[in-house]
Amino acid sequence: MISLRSALEQYLGMRQGLGYKYQHQARRLADFVSFMERHEAATITTKLAVTWATLRPDRHASWSLRLTDVRGFARHVANLNPQTEVPPTGILPPLKRAQPYVYSDAEISALLTAALALPPANGLRRWTYHHLFGLIAVTGIRLSEAIGLHRSDVDLNEGMLTVRQSKFDKSRLVPLHSTTCAALRIYAERRDTHLGSHCGPHFFLAERGGRLLPQYVYRVFWRLSRETGLRRAGEHTGPRIHDLRHRFAIWTLLGWYRNGLEVEQRLPLLSTYLGHTCVRDTYWYLSACPQLMEEAAKSLDRRWEAKP
Numbered sequence: 001m002i003s004l005r006s007a008l009e010q011y012l013g014m015r016q017g018l019g020y021k022y023q024h025q026a027r028r029l030a031d032f033v034s035f036m037e038r039h040e041a042a043t044i045t046t047k048l049a050v051t052w053a054t055l056r057p058d059r060h061a062s063w064s065l066r067l068t069d070v071r072g073f074a075r076h077v078a079n080l081n082p083q084t085e086v087p088p089t090g091i092l093p094p095l096k097r098a099q100p101y102v103y104s105d106a107e108i109s110a111l112l113t114a115a116l117a118l119p120p121a122n123g124l125r126r127w128t129y130h131h132l133f134g135l136i137a138v139t140g141i142r143l144s145e146a147i148g149l150h151r152s153d154v155d156l157n158e159g160m161l162t163v164r165q166s167k168f169d170k171s172r173l174v175p176l177h178s179t180t181c182a183a184l185r186i187y188a189e190r191r192d193t194h195l196g197s198h199c200g201p202h203f204f205l206a207e208r209g210g211r212l213l214p215q216y217v218y219r220v221f222w223r224l225s226r227e228t229g230l231r232r233a234g235e236h237t238g239p240r241i242h243d244l245r246h247r248f249a250i251w252t253l254l255g256w257y258r259n260g261l262e263v264e265q266r267l268p269l270l271s272t273y274l275g276h277t278c279v280r281d282t283y284w285y286l287s288a289c290p291q292l293m294e295e296a297a298k299s300l301d302r303r304w305e306a307k308p
Contacts, residue, residue: 002080004033004042011076025069042081044074045205049087049216067091100246102289108137108244110228124194125207129220131187132212136241138180140248140274141243142166147212149203149226155293156181156188164273172275217241249274249282250289257295 002010008029017023035052036044047135051244053066071087077083103111109173115130134148145163153162159181161174176184184203198209206212221241225231231238252270285292 002198004036004044004077007077007080008073011073014076023208024070028069029073032066032073038199043083043085044070044077045085046091049074049085050091056100074259077235098240100250100285101243101287102250102291103137103239103243103247107228107230107239108247111224111230114224114227115210115220118205118224122277123207124191124205127187127190128204128212129217129224132217133221133241133244134183135180135246137248138177139174140245140252141174141215142245143214143221145275147202147214149202150201151188151203154184154188154203156185162256168289170277172272174273197222245274246285249285250292251294254295257292257298 012022012026015025019043022223032049032052035055036048039048041048049067053063053070067087069091072160074084074086078086112130112134115133116126118129132146135141136143139161141161141163145166148166149161149163155162155163156176159178160177161176162171163174164171166172175265188203192199195205195209199205200209200211202211204212206216218241222231225238226233226235249270253263256266264286267282268279271279274282
């Protein structure tokens with residue numbers, strides 16, 4: 001019988017060989033194997049799996065998600081060690097998604113205006129964050145996708161973004177409105193004038209030409225959130241950057257409902273545009289926003305009233 005660590009190497013090699021990135025899962029499962037080694041346990045049991053999954057909160061994964069990682073690994077190990085227990089589903093609370101915050105037009109405008117006041121006065125930083133947050137708000141792309149854009153991914157003549165190898169290893173094309181293209185063109189000109197030959201390959205760049213790092217983007221966003229009243233000083237909860245994406249999805253759906261369009265037929269279009277792997281992830285917005293639920297109910301009422 002091979003060790004759990006050797007089995008993990010096999011498992012990760014198999015998953016990544018099938019095209020999965022499996023980076024966060026690999027880190028968590030390595031931690032799980034270390035936990036098993038500390039307990040001198042050679043066989044996975046449900047009790048040990050649950051104990052590890054609930055040890056401490058994980059910034060990037062819920063207890064249920066941690067246990068899901070172990071469940072997949074345990075299925076693999078069961079082929080090597082028949083005594084392995086595969087943790088059943090439903091033994092931990094399901095993953096709860098954060099309730100989206102729906103920004104108003106005025107709040108987004110205030111956020112973008114505040115970004116233009118960032119120091120230094122003659123620097124690139126203020127323009128970078130103004131256009132970064134603006135692009136996320138009008139396209140609904142993820143922060144990781146926005147800061148990962150290369151110059152060659154932004155075609156302002158054709159009005160098209162190419163989002164490459166994003167979440168779930170998927171790529172897609174995102175069309176841009178002409179006004180968005182105009183704003184990004186202004187940013188690109190400022191960026192190139194400011195940095196000259198120090199420009200890196202990415203579209204959005206830091207003050208000295210390097211790639212934007214997520215932790216610094218979050219810090220700037222939290223600062224601007226407090227300055228504009230979206231968060232109180234010292235508050236650790238409140239509207240997030242990701243809620244700009246939620247706002248885009250919700251207002252798109254609301255617009256379809258209010259224009260009398262067939263939302264169910266159009267949902268796959270929005271799902272593809274947002275880069276969702278399954279349309280049910282897009283359906284979630286219907287239950288997450290009271291305004292959408294109200295519009296869906298009105299649509300259903302109109303449909304029944306139209307029937308003889």
